[in-house]
Amino acid sequence: MTTQTLTAHDHSPAATAPGRAGSAVLDTSTTPAQLRIDGDWTLPHYRVLKQQTDALGSNYDASVPVDMSRLRALDTAGASLLVELLGTERLARLAVNAPELPLSSRALLQTIQTALCDYCAPAKEPEIAVGMQLLARIGCAVDKVWTDTLQLLGFIGLILQTVVFNLPRPKRWRMTSVITHIEQTGLDAAPIVALLTFLVGAVVAFLGATVLKTFGASIFTVDLVAFSFLREFGVLLTAILMAGRTASAFTAQIGSMKANEEIDAIRTLGLSPVELLVAPRVLALLISLPLLTFLAMICGIIGGGVVCALSLDISPAMFLSLLQADIGVQHFLVGIVKAPIFAFLIAAIGCLEGFKVSGSAESVGAHTTSSVVQSIFVVIVLDAMAALFFMEMGW
């Protein structure tokens, strides 16, 4: 005389749902014992029902008849539980066993059973030890650096090939596209470049004034500002700004075109994406980055000059004459000569990362990040190497 009553009182959010939670009860008071299914077998009651079916699972055998006459609502969630509870064999005999079940519910059970037939829980992948995972990640990262470098070198070759091939063919220069990109990467960036370098120039002048005052050499603040901006900061700050602003824009533009299969469309139209998309961008940045670098140098020196005038009593006229006397033109040349190289690399990395995008929106984001990180990295490393070289050469 044991009636396994598993109709749990449910306190879950499902309690607010309409209808009565269903139950599966193994009734052993009758002979033979009977499995009674009643109530609502729907998603709001899923947790309760799941507990019941789990508990019943091991407690009854396949010969037990089922009474479903009091089953009320049934949806796909409830039906999937019922399918698991009743098993294939019993479901096949459902028409005989449960004639009271509406045709539509029977069809739903049958559909779910067919669907689940060749669909079992996936095997969990074996856990890998943390140490091995770490090693694997390091290996992957090193390998990625290597392949990225090879790809970048290959891509640079491709760009050079395209540019050289098109050089004697002015019709294929895509001037409209070049001008647009000069506007976007050069003109639109001018205010932010000017403002930032002006501020950094002022900061450098302040630092110089503070340190040099102790030696009574405040006057050399002028040299410090001019030296640092002409040789390093003008081009470095601009290149880093461009890496953040332009490389990311190039990656996102080309990446979303790739995700949208526009790149494939260009290829199937017999056109070259490098000629159409990359060359104009590289060319535009080659023009705008040196111009912006020049602007940055001027603004940085003006920033330093303003600080000198306001806090060191060095008048603008004196500032300029000191500049003229102390700073040779080779310092300007050493700075500006780096600009086209940085421009080329930033544009190449930005475009290449765009081409690496695969399908999803997430991939566009990942490659945009990667292009900014890579281009800033390349700019700083090259700048450090160039600084060493120029110092050794005594330029």
Place this chain on the structure above:
Amino acid sequence: MIKSPHLRSEAVIEVRGLCNRFGSQSVHENLDLDLYRGEILGVVGGSGTGKSVLLRSIVGLQRPSAGSIRVFGEDLQQLSENARSQVERRFGVLFQKGALFSSLTLTENVALPLIEHARLSRDEAEHLAGVKLALAGLPLSAAHKYPASLSGGMIKRAALARALALDPDILFLDEPTAGLDPIGAAAFDQLILTLRDALGLSVFLVTHDLDTLYTITDRVAVLSQKRVLVAAPIDKVAATQDAWIHEYFHGPRGRAAYSAMSLPKEV
């Protein structure tokens, strides 16, 4: 064909005097449309007649310029944020391109609403998600893949599984069979019918698939001239005197679909 017996019962969606304008261009003017409980309503119309805009207006993604849309007797625009979310939980929407979350696997895509709204544990939700994916006809091997690595047809199926995740009362389908092979499309039709009969679903189906229209719809609404030209069972719609409707249902494809539907019944 199976025509639901409880036709002409209560309307779950009532659209009255709907106007949608984008700048100076108007898409809908004074559009009226009902969706009854348990019916499958096919919505057809030429390109640019605002089928998708109508769907977006009903599910609340597009604020209409004028007119009212009542869902389950309530005006969605008037409801509080919370009450609105309650109603929206009873919608299942299958977007034209699937709109699966690209950073989640298929199983996680389907499990997400189950975890968020039905408060299932992760394991339960993923198990149930597997059932829905199987129901939509996806093989087990696809369940743990990301949407980017799947074909268009598989994405459609996974999107259907997600739309069905919460066992909605109203299912909105935007061109569900476009991009499916004929076998898949037929199975899709059958699945919609089974679900409708078992769950009492109401289905709002935007489609150009004439076979689907003939096989599963109870009524067809034709969007034309910025309103619903006619909304009636397909035989009546096909008989309507209108140049576009005539072209649509009596063109070569329309005739083929019609004869394909009527042949097996005579056996």
